Ligand SMILES: NC(=O)c1ccc[n+]([C@@H]2O[C@H](COP(=O)([O-])OP(=O)(O)OC[C@H]3O[C@@H](n4cnc5c(N)ncnc54)[C@H](O)[C@@H]3O)[C@@H](O)[C@H]2O)c1
C-alpha cells in the first residue's frame with residue numbers, strides 16, 4: 289500500500305506519516321520545504337519522540353520525499369499509483385495542491401483500484417473543500433471518471449505537535465495522545481481498517497467536539513495568554529486568570545455541544561478535563577504564537593470562535609467568555625504572522641465593526657457583532 293502525504297510539517301511527520309508507516313504504508317511526503325525533502329531522501333527515516341514522563345521514541349522508516357512544485361511530474365506519477373492521499377498543509381493551502389492532485393488522479397490507469405483522499409486539517413469538512421478545488425481543475429467527463437473511483441473522506445485529527453526546535457530537522461516531539469477520526473461511508477479504496485484510525489458514519493459531531501473543545505480551548509489559552517504577555521501555552525495555563533477563562537470558555541462550548549448533539553454532560557466534562565491536562569503537559573513547549581496563528585482564519589464563520597458563539601445565540605443563550613476571546617483575538621499582533629498583520633491593517637483602515645463583519649462573515653445586525661461594537 290502506498291500513501292502520498294502533502295505537508296511534511298509538524299503533524300505530517302509527527303502523526304499522519306508516522307501512523308501510516310506503522311500501519312504498513314510506504315509513505316511519500318510532498319512538501320515545498322527543500323531542506324526537509326532533501327533530508328528525508330538522504331536518510332529515509334526520522335524519529336518521533338513522545339513528550340511524557342515515560343518518554344519513548346518511534347523510528348519511522350522507509351519514507352521518501354518529493355518537492356511539491358519542482359518534482360511535480362514525479363509526484364503526479366506517485367499519485368497515479370497510490371492507494372491513499374493525505375494532507376496536513378493548512379486549510380488555506382489546499383487550493384494550491386489541488387492542481388497536482390487533479391493531474392495525478394487524471395493520470396490513473398483505467399483499471400487502477402479506487403483510492404481515497406483524506407485532508408487532515410483543523411477545519412470542518414476540509415476534504416470536501418479539497419474535493420471542490422480538485423473538481424474545478426478538470427472537465428465534467430474527467431470528474432465523472434475521477435469521482436467514481438476516488439473517495440473523499442472528511443476527517444478530524446487531534447495530536448498536539450508544537451513547532452520543533454531540534455538540531456535534527458526531521459526529528460519531531462509529540463504528545464502521547466492522538467486521535468484520527470475518518471468518515472467511513474465516503475471511502476472507496478482499501479483504507480477502511482488503518483490501525484489507529486477511528487471510523488465513524490457522521491463526522492460532524494466529532495469534528496465540532498474536537499474543534500470547539502481542543503481548538504477553542506487552545507485559542508482561549510493563546511489569546512488571553514498573549515494579552516497577559518506570556519510565551520507558552522503551559523505558562524498560560526499556570527496563570528490563574530487565563531486558566532479560569534479557558535475553563536469558563538469551554539463550559540460555554542460544552543453548553544453548545546451538549547444541546548446540539550446530545551453528548552453526555554459528565555462525559556463531556558471528563559473530555560474537557562483531559563484536554564486541559566494536555567495543555568498543561570510539562571514535557572511539551574508549545575508557543576502561544578503557534579497556537580494563535582492565523583487569527584483571520586480562526587475568526588472565520590465556521591471556525592472555533594465564531595461558530596460556537598453564534599450557535600449559543602441561536603440556542604437562545606448569550607456567550608460571555610467567547611465574546612471576550614473574539615475581542616482578544618483582534619489584539620493578536622505578531623510580526624511574522626501574516627494574518628495577524630493583515631488583521632491589524634484592516635482594523636486601522638476599516639475600524640472594528642467593518643473588520644469584524646468582513647472576517648466573521650456575519651451581518652451587521654447579528655447579536656454577536658452588536659455585542660462587540
Ligand atoms: N500541529 C498540530 O498540533 C496540529 C494538530 C492537528 C491538526 N493540525 C493541522 O494540520 C495542518 C498542518 O499543521 P502543522 O502544525 O503540521 O503545520 P506546519 O507548518 O508544521 O506544516 C505544514 C507543512 O505544509 C507544507 N506546505 C506548505 N505549502 C505546501 C504545498 N503547496 N505543498 C506541500 N506542502 C506544503 C509546509 O512547508 C509545512 O511543512 C493544519 O491544518 C493544522 O491545523 C495541526
Ligand SMILES: O=P(O)(O)OC[C@@H](O)[C@@H](O)[C@H](O)[C@H](O)CO
Pocket residue numbers: 410445446447448449502503506507578579580581582
Ligand atoms: O493548527 P491551528 O492553527 O488550526 O490551531 C492551533 C492548535 O490549536 C492546533 O494545531 C492543535 O495543536 C491541534 O489541533 C491539536 O490537535
